[in-house]
Amino acid sequence: DGGITQSPKYLFRKEGQNVTLSCEQNLNHDAMYWYRQDPGQGLRLIYYSQIVNDFQKGDIAEGYSVSREKKESFPLTVTSAQKNPTAFYLCASSIAQGMTDTQYFGPGTRLTVL
């Protein structure tokens, strides 16, 4: 069953803790993305990666970090420096970061800071 998986589905964090969100794809896509979704604001790009061992900051990268050691995996770490981390986080992938390439999304992780 091909697709994008994200885990966990729900995540609770205490203030001051770092947490890592998992994103895995078996679509053989080169490009992967992380978005944050807040009510009434649509999706905002955090980081993206066009190829293994390379990634770029998106519009709201402060307080987040990523790695891309494998083609299939693009984990996102929410650090204690992120001032308002409670949100719904969506991972996406596309064949390549080209203008006609459709992005396909995972089911999301809802992060709540206690």
Place this chain on the structure above:
Amino acid sequence: AQSVAQPEDQVNVAEGNPLTVKCTYSVSGNPYLFWYVQYPNRGLQFLLKYITGDNLVKGSYGFEAEFNKSQTSFHLKKPSALVSDSALYFCAVEDSSGSARQLTFGSGTQLTVLP
């Protein structure tokens, strides 16, 4: 800079009636336009896209969208709405002249189809 606007936060329509969800965009070059749908606590599902060619694009689940360059719009339409179409709809744009291939999303429109 590229931007996209969805002027309606909420659209209500009766089942069986036609539906329209509005989207306008702003780009420097040619636009690449997308529609996605999101059900509660789920990821986004791709519906359709416009890259070039025919201005009327047909997508999944009976949805279609019309690209209008003069009005810079890309409205989503369906001839006969179903209760199961109730969801959050997002329009997204990518500027063909941009150096970084990034999608910019609208704020979303909540569609409610009333039985």
